[in-house]
Amino acid sequence: MTNPIVTFRDVHKSYGDVEVLKGIDLDIAPAEKIALIGPSGSGKTTVIRTLMTLEEPTAGIITVDGQNLWQMEKGSKMVRANEKHLRSIRGKIGMVFQHFNLFPHMTNLENCMAAPIHVKKEDKASVRKRSIEMLEKVGLGDKLDNYPNQLSGGQKQRVAMARALVMRPKVMLFDEVTSALDPELVGEVLEVIRDIANEGEMAMVLVTHEMDFALDVADRVIFLDNGVIAESGKPAEILQHSDNERLQSFLHRFRSTS
Amino acid sequence: METLSEIFPELIKGLPITLLVLAGSAVFSYLIAFIAGLSRLSRNVVIRTFTSFYVEIFRGTSLIVQLFWLYFALPVLFDIDLGSELWVGILTIALNYGAYMSEVVRGSILSVAKGQTEAGIALNMTRFQRMRLIILPQAVRMMLPEFGNYLIQMLKATSLVSLIGLMDVLYFGELYSSTHIQQAPLVYLLTLIFYFILALPLIWFVRKMEAFSKKGVASE
Amino acid sequence: MRIGNLDLERIFPFITRIKENFSWETVTESFPIIFKGIGITLGLTIASFAVALLFGFVWLLLRKIPFKPLSWLFTWIMEFIRSTPPLVQLFFLYYGWPNVPVVGVTLDPFVCGVLGIGIHFSTYISEVYRSGIESVDKGQWEAAKALNYSAGKKWTKVILPQALPPTIPMLGNYLIIMFKEVPLTATIGVIGILQLARDYGAQYWRYLEPLTIVALLFLVMSYASSLIIRRMEKKINERTGKKPAGTAVQ
Numbered sequence: 132m133t134n135p136i137v138t139f140r141d142v143h144k145s146y147g148d149v150e151v152l153k154g155i156d157l158d159i160a161p162a163e164k165i166a167l168i169g170p171s172g173s174g175k176t177t178v179i180r181t182l183m184t185l186e187e188p189t190a191g192i193i194t195v196d197g198q199n200l201w202q203m204e205k206g207s208k209m210v211r212a213n214e215k216h217l218r219s220i221r222g223k224i225g226m227v228f229q230h231f232n233l234f235p236h237m238t239n240l241e242n243c244m245a246a247p248i249h250v251k252k253e254d255k256a257s258v259r260k261r262s263i264e265m266l267e268k269v270g271l272g273d274k275l276d277n278y279p280n281q282l283s284g285g286q287k288q289r290v291a292m293a294r295a296l297v298m299r300p301k302v303m304l305f306d307e308v309t310s311a312l313d314p315e316l317v318g319e320v321l322e323v324i325r326d327i328a329n330e331g332e333m334a335m336v337l338v339t340h341e342m343d344f345a346l347d348v349a350d351r352v353i354f355l356d357n358g359v360i361a362e363s364g365k366p367a368e369i370l371q372h373s374d375n376e377r378l379q380s381f382l383h384r385f386r387s388t389s
Numbered sequence: 390m391e392t393l394s395e396i397f398p399e400l401i402k403g404l405p406i407t408l409l410v411l412a413g414s415a416v417f418s419y420l421i422a423f424i425a426g427l428s429r430l431s432r433n434v435v436i437r438t439f440t441s442f443y444v445e446i447f448r449g450t451s452l453i454v455q456l457f458w459l460y461f462a463l464p465v466l467f468d469i470d471l472g473s474e475l476w477v478g479i480l481t482i483a484l485n486y487g488a489y490m491s492e493v494v495r496g497s498i499l500s501v502a503k504g505q506t507e508a509g510i511a512l513n514m515t516r517f518q519r520m521r522l523i524i525l526p527q528a529v530r531m532m533l534p535e536f537g538n539y540l541i542q543m544l545k546a547t548s549l550v551s552l553i554g555l556m557d558v559l560y561f562g563e564l565y566s567s568t569h570i571q572q573a574p575l576v577y578l579l580t581l582i583f584y585f586i587l588a589l590p591l592i593w594f595v596r597k598m599e600a601f602s603k604k605g606v607a608s609e
Numbered sequence: 610m611r612i613g614n615l616d617l618e619r620i621f622p623f624i625t626r627i628k629e630n631f632s633w634e635t636v637t638e639s640f641p642i643i644f645k646g647i648g649i650t651l652g653l654t655i656a657s658f659a660v661a662l663l664f665g666f667v668w669l670l671l672r673k674i675p676f677k678p679l680s681w682l683f684t685w686i687m688e689f690i691r692s693t694p695p696l697v698q699l700f701f702l703y704y705g706w707p708n709v710p711v712v713g714v715t716l717d718p719f720v721c722g723v724l725g726i727g728i729h730f731s732t733y734i735s736e737v738y739r740s741g742i743e744s745v746d747k748g749q750w751e752a753a754k755a756l757n758y759s760a761g762k763k764w765t766k767v768i769l770p771q772a773l774p775p776t777i778p779m780l781g782n783y784l785i786i787m788f789k790e791v792p793l794t795a796t797i798g799v800i801g802i803l804q805l806a807r808d809y810g811a812q813y814w815r816y817l818e819p820l821t822i823v824a825l826l827f828l829v830m831s832y833a834s835s836l837i838i839r840r841m842e843k844k845i846n847e848r849t850g851k852k853p854a855g856t857a858v859q
Contacts, residue, residue: 185507212518232508236526245522246512286406298512417748449828449835451789454803458824461816465630469692548694559697566704574705574713581693581701588692 134197135162136334137182138302142348144177151177153358155191159336161301164328166366167338167343170381175338179304182336183219183226195220196301205285215229219368222251224326225300229289229307233279233294239266240275243294251298258297265293269323285316302334303327309341317341324348342385346370354378392569396576399565400583403558406452406475407587410547410557412552413479414486415540421487422536426494447488453549456481456525460553478550486539486546493535497528530602541588558583633756635818639681643805643822648802653722654788660727661787662780672735693731696793699725703797704835730787734780742768776844781838787832792823802826 132389139157143150146256151174159165167175180186182193185202193200202209203216204380234242266272269289279287288308305324308319321344328335328348339345346352346366354362354369362369362378370382428440447455458482460474500522509519551560564581569597671683691699702721707713716724745768753763795804806823810816 177442183511186508218513221510224511226511228504228508228511230504232502232504234505234508234523236530246514249518250513250515295511302421445832446828449831450824451792451803451827453792453795454820454824454827457803457807457816460818461810461820465817544691545694548696551795559694559700562697563700571708573707574701574709577697577701577705580697581689584693584697586819592688592692 132160133161134156134161136163136285138192138194139178139336140192140194142181142188142193143187144174144179144181144186145189151358152181152188155358155360156251156352157360159302159334160299161334162331163336164335164348164350166349166352167290167336167340167355168340168342168345168352169361170386173355174358175323176306178330179226179306179338182302183224183304184221193233197255222235222322223287223301224304226304226306227291227295227297227308229311231279231284231291231311233291235279238276238278239271239282239290240280243297246294246326247297261332262297267292268296269293272317283316284312285319288312288320292323292327293322300333302336305335305339306338307338307340331349334377340385354381358383392572392575393579395567396572396579397583399561400558400580403556403561406550406555406557406560407544407547409533410475410478410482410550410555411544412480413475414482414543414547416565417479417483418487418490418539418543421483422490422494425487425491426498429491429495431483432496443484444488444491446609447485448492452481452485452546453552455485456549462483474550475554477553478547478555482543482546486543490532490536490539493532494528497531499576500531501527508603533598533602537591537598541591541595544584544591624680630817631821632815632818635813636822639806639813639815639819640811640822642809643802643819644826646800646802646805647826650788650791650803653719653726653791653794653799653801654784655724656723657730657791658724658784658787661729661731661734661783664728664731665738668731668735669738679784685731687735690729693803694788694807695726695729696796698729699793699797701725704770718794718798721797722791722799726787726790726794727831730783730790733783737779737783738772741772744775745771774848777845778838778842781841785834788831788834789827789858792827 135158137157137159139155142152144152151172155174155178156177167178169175177186178387181188182195182200188201192202198220199209199212200217200220201212203212204210226249233239236244237245239346240259240262244255244258247261248255263272263275266275269292270301271286271289271293271323273284274282274290282290286389292308300360312320321341324335324337327333337345337349346369349366352362352364352366352369353360354375356377362375369378372378425440425444428436429444431440452458456478460477497522505523505527506519509523514522547557548559551557551563559580562576562583566576569576623801668687672680674680689741690836699721702716702725703718706721707715710816749771750763753767758767792801792803795801795807798804801822806819807816809819
């Protein structure tokens with residue numbers, strides 16, 4: 132792949148004695164939409180958390196836009212990146228969380244405006260305009276001055292997505308964003324994700340159990356099993372041609388019968 | 390019952406000192422609570438350890454013992470002349486309750502849900518920005534009811550300054566009852582009622598704060 | 610005073626002053642005298658703790674009286690005792706009670722201490738009981754009703770066995786808190802370690818060392834107790850899987 136936006140090279144992650152990631156190798160192209168699926172415990176959330184700098188890999192190299200994320204040069208040596216280095220790269224990545232993590236003491240609009248103003252030091256007026264646009268795009272233009280606790284789960288998740296989008300990341304990570312929602316609220320969130328995907332500009336990594344949606348929206352499906360990438364390919368290939376037994380039984384469990 | 394109208398004016402004479410000690414202790418103890426609470430969360434081992442010593446020592450010893458100790462030790466050991474017993478009283482109460490409240494500060498900050506910090510990281514905020522914009526606004530909401538409770542404790546604590554010679558409400562109560570032994574029970578009862586009246590607005594405040602703190606916070 | 614290459618006295622000049630003014634001789638002389646009071650101090654702590662535990666239940670019952678005006682009255686009396694200085698309450702018992710018409714009687718300082726501190730803190734203990742009871746799953750009450758338990762059995766066999774164990778760490782904390790309030794009784798003549806220290810000071814004109822000894826004794830004992838309580842808390846957490854109940858510490 133020429134000029135991938137994200138690369139993983141032999142990334143390992145252990146928690147104490149337990150090794151969760153056992154050597155991940157991955158390239159993500161700019162604007163590529165990837166669905167990351169797998170049984171629980173397989174490490175899929177850990178993969179995107181190491182990219183978002185929420186967890187530090189025990190070994191291996193992650194690069195973003197050509198730059199080494201977790202290591203930096205000091206003189207002639209490579210050392211563990213400091214906070215400054217991490218921050219210089221982290222701004223290119225955005226994340227939407229399973230439990231939304233909206234700021235309860237701010238309105239929806241304020242939630243969206245906080246980071247661009249304080250982190251990117253953009254001017255308030257243009258941030259406000261962009262935030263309102265984003266909230267309108269996710270269908271919540273009428274709830275600008277409401278507080279998160281006044282919203283349903285689906286609405287909260289859409290605000291969370293608007294908040295992440297306002298930062299204009301190059302890569303957007305979705306950590307099981309519908310798993311905490313009541314079934315009837317899942318659809319509205321998936322719709323917004325589909326819209327975002329169709330706009331085309333960002334790379335997206337969706338960790339999800341919504342198998343039908345993932346196979347529909349993704350350019351590539353990656354099946355993670357027991358800490359390694361077991362299968363990777365276009366949705367059609369994965370569905371029809373894979374002879375990986377675990378993958379087939381996994382898909383069988385999660386797909387709705389059509 | 391004319392004694393009632395004699396006793397109350399006597400007690401009121403002590404009000405300025407009681408209120409002064411309370412106000413002084415409150416201001417300094419909240420200050421100390423924040424400084425110490427945040428210091429215990431610092432990544433600097435030296436700051437953390439020194440603050441922990443302070444907190445453990447003042448939480449582990451008795452207020453009245455601290456009061457007497459500071460009263461005698463400050464001039465002798467540290468050559469510090471605070472000018473008056475008033476400052477010894479304020480300092481002791483502030484140091485004592487500052488230590489307890491620093492734990493409230495620390496606990497509140499820690500109990501703001503981890504997801505909030507992660508959202509802040511995902512939005513690329515600095516540690517300072519996360520503290521200022523996300524964590525502290527929520528933590529302070531949680532601290533308020535406890536701070537209110539401690540304020541009531543500090544009001545009760547002010548009665549101890551009569552033991553180092555300050556002329557507070559209790560002092561005048563003791564004075565009156567020592568010359569009117571027959572009325573001693575009434576005098577002390579009225580003294581209690583006097584303190585209770587002072588405490589009532591604080592009790593009301595705590596109840597209000599408990600309701601307010603419930604909304605606007607994301608905790609585990 | 611040196612640590613390695615650092616001369617501490619230059620950095621902290623008050624260390625010299627402390628060395629000059631702190632008499633270790635006084636420490637060794639006064640320690641045995643002061644330590645004799647440990648029995649009274651500890652005894653008072655335990656006795657008042659027992660009173661507090663007992664009266665904690667009494668308040669619970671008084672506040673549950675079906676007759677609204679009475680239960681409201683007792684709630685306010687409880688609040689009154691909780692929010693007013695224990696020192697004044699001690700004075701009331703020691704100086705005031707003997708002069709109460711009809712029922713007044715002179716109370717021994719130790720008894721005053723036990724009653725004063727015990728009843729003062731019983732109001733806090735009552736809150737601990739209350740939150741322990743509230744933390745019992747609502748379904749338990751319904752199950753007891755469905756199984757036709759009598760009120761008495763419901764309390765003794767179902768509710769209390771679940772409500773009380775999680776409160777134990779909190780109760781332990783209050784034991785330590787009460788231990789630290791006990792020296793207040795020195796002001797009404799109880800000869801515990803504080804009063805012995807003050808007597809020594811009055812006699813030999815050296816207050817600093819005796820008071821330091823008292824402070825350190827408290828520190829050691831309350832720190833050791835809090836470690837024990839933390840261990841207990843862990844054990845209880847493991848057993849019941851629930852977090853300990855109770856209002857936050859003073």
